Structure formats: C-alpha cells, structure tokens
Amino acid sequence: MIDADNQGDAKMKDKIIKLTEQEKIAENEYNLEEMNVSQLTPLQILEKQFIQPLTKMTQNFHNFMAMIEKVIDWDKLENEREYMITPSYDGVLVKLDKQIKEIAAEMGKIRHQMNRELGGESGKKKGVTLAFKTAYGWHLKTPSARGxxxxxxxxxxxxILxxxxxxxxxxxxxxxxxxQAIVSKYNARQEAIVKKVIEVTTSYTSVIxxxxxxxxxxxxxxxxxxxASCAPQVFFF
Structure with missing residues (x-):
C-alpha cells in the first residue's frame, strides 16, 4: 500500500516529467558560421540566420517562463522577499500548508485569550504578540512594564528580558x-521540488x-x- 507522501512523490515526479517534455529543446545548436547562405537574398539570409532561430529561442523561453511562474510563490516574494515554491504547485505542499495555517490559527486564539485577560491592545497599551525563538519555539511575548x-x-x-x-x-x-515538525516536512518537500526544477532549468543551457x-x-x-548609415560619405565594398 502506498502512503500519502509516496503518492505525492509520484505526482510531483509526473508533473516534473511533463514539464521536461514540454521544455524539450532542439539539439541543433545555433552556429552562424556553419549555415549555408550562398545564393540567398539578403532577406532570406536574415530569415535563416536570425529570424527563425530567434523565434525558436523565444518559444523555448516562453515555456521556461511558464514553468517559473507556475512554481514560484509570488505573494511570498513580493511581501517577504523570499523565494519559495507555491503550495498550489504540489498536493503534499497544499496539505502541509493547510495544517500550518490551522495550527497558526489555534496559536492566535491562545494569544488573543491572554491579551484579553491582560487588557492589552486597548488605547495606547501594547498587546501580547506571538514570537519565535529557536530556544523556546513559538511563545507569547508581553511588555515587561506590565506586571x-x-x-x-x-x-x-x-x-524576562x-x-x-x-x-x-x-x-x-x-x-x-x-x-515546527510540519514546517520541517514542508521545507524538505520544497527542497525536493527545487531539485527537480533545477534539473529542468539546466536543460535550457543550450538555449541560453x-x-x-x-x-x-x-x-x-x-x-x-x-x-555605415551615419558615415559622412558612402563606402563601397
């Protein structure tokens, strides 16, 4: 029997494989010197040497950008300046992200309860906040001036600080x-996805x-x- 995490691994692998199939690039490298342009008109040379190759490269980069837009959490990047995989990209991340948010909500209730008991956040009084330290984990932080x-x-x-x-x-x-246990699983999952995405990204080396x-x-x-166009006189070759 396959557990949920293994099923998630299979789905992630399938998704990455689909991406690599979509992002396959032409094996023939662009080489201007090896192109045979004899007996071609200037427009045909321009078409063969630049327009067609650059059009193909543009298509490949569109696929690359689509992958980047799909996997990056843009809200996290804009608000917290962190590069993270968006949870919606992977089913396991969606599940873990939901659990983290549910726990955060429960923590918020505890903070709110203490704040209400101490009469915080009224007028100019500073209320109770949730904070994190490696030594204590998530904890409640109150102004020391309040006995x-x-x-x-x-x-x-x-x-006492x-x-x-x-x-x-x-x-x-x-x-x-x-x-913290769920966050560790979340980070490990992200690292696995990032590794797969990097593998896909390296396939664009030849395109670049x-x-x-x-x-x-x-x-x-x-x-x-x-x-030539700005020269003071016409040059003949």
Missing part, C-alpha cells in the same frame, strides 16, 4: 512542536548559449549598419 501578579498559572514564564517577558502554555508548547551567440552576432552587424 502580571495575578496571571493564571497556566502561563509559564520562559524568560529588558523590554519584554516571554511566556508559554502547555497547549502552545504542543502546538509549537507540531508546527545559442541566444548569446545569436545576439552577439546581431550586435556586430547592427553596429556595422549604424556606422
């Missing part, structure tokens, strides 16, 4: 451990190399054309 002599024993003091006091609860501690060669040649001819 909590009558605080519920359910809140366990972790540390200059500007804040750190607390946790048994439920929050369990949720923190669960969230061909494009560099084509544009280099075109740049030279355009430079000659510019000099």
């Amino acid at each position: 909590f002599a009558n605080i519920s024993p359910n809140y366990i003091k972790l540390s 200059k500007s804040s006091i750190l607390y946790t609860t048994p439920d929050l501690s369990n949720l923190s451990n669960e969230r 190399s061909n494009a560099i060669q084509a544009f280099s040649q075109l740049d030279i001819f355009l430079s000659f054309a510019h000099v």
Whole structure:
C-alpha cells in the first residue's frame, strides 16, 4: 500500500516529467558560421540566420517562463522577499500548508485569550504578540512594564528580558512542536521540488548559449549598419 507522501512523490515526479517534455529543446545548436547562405537574398539570409532561430529561442523561453511562474510563490516574494515554491504547485505542499495555517490559527486564539485577560491592545497599551525563538519555539511575548501578579498559572514564564517577558502554555508548547515538525516536512518537500526544477532549468543551457551567440552576432552587424548609415560619405565594398 502506498502512503500519502509516496503518492505525492509520484505526482510531483509526473508533473516534473511533463514539464521536461514540454521544455524539450532542439539539439541543433545555433552556429552562424556553419549555415549555408550562398545564393540567398539578403532577406532570406536574415530569415535563416536570425529570424527563425530567434523565434525558436523565444518559444523555448516562453515555456521556461511558464514553468517559473507556475512554481514560484509570488505573494511570498513580493511581501517577504523570499523565494519559495507555491503550495498550489504540489498536493503534499497544499496539505502541509493547510495544517500550518490551522495550527497558526489555534496559536492566535491562545494569544488573543491572554491579551484579553491582560487588557492589552486597548488605547495606547501594547498587546501580547506571538514570537519565535529557536530556544523556546513559538511563545507569547508581553511588555515587561506590565506586571502580571495575578496571571493564571497556566502561563509559564520562559524568560524576562529588558523590554519584554516571554511566556508559554502547555497547549502552545504542543502546538509549537507540531508546527515546527510540519514546517520541517514542508521545507524538505520544497527542497525536493527545487531539485527537480533545477534539473529542468539546466536543460535550457543550450538555449541560453545559442541566444548569446545569436545576439552577439546581431550586435556586430547592427553596429556595422549604424556606422555605415551615419558615415559622412558612402563606402563601397
């Protein structure tokens, strides 16, 4: 019997394989010097040496961009400046992302409960926040200026800092451990997908190399054309 993760691995593999099939590129490299352009008109030479090859390269790059747009989490990139795989790209990521959000919501309830008990976020008072430290995991952070002599024993003091006091609860501690475990699975899954995407990306090496060669040649001819068109007198060859 195949478990959910293995099924997800198979789906991811199938999706990557489909991408590589879509992104297959012509094996014949662009080589201007080996092109036979004898007895061709200038327009035919331009068509054969530049228009057709560059059109093919453009199509390949469109496929490449489609893959990039499909796998990158653009919201994460714009808001947090992080390059991440979008959860919607992979079924396993969707499941893990949903679990992380559900746990985050439960943590938010604990934060809200403590904040309500301490009368935070009213007027100019600074309220309770959720924070993360490697040593404590996810925990509650409160302003140190507020004394909590009558605080519920359910809140366990972790540390007293200059500007804040750190607390946790048994439920929050369990949720923190669960969230970190799921995040580890999420990151491992992302790394596996990134590895597959990089394999696909490397198949574009020849496309990029061909494009560099084509544009280099075109740049030279355009430079000659510019000099000739701007020359003070006509040159005959």
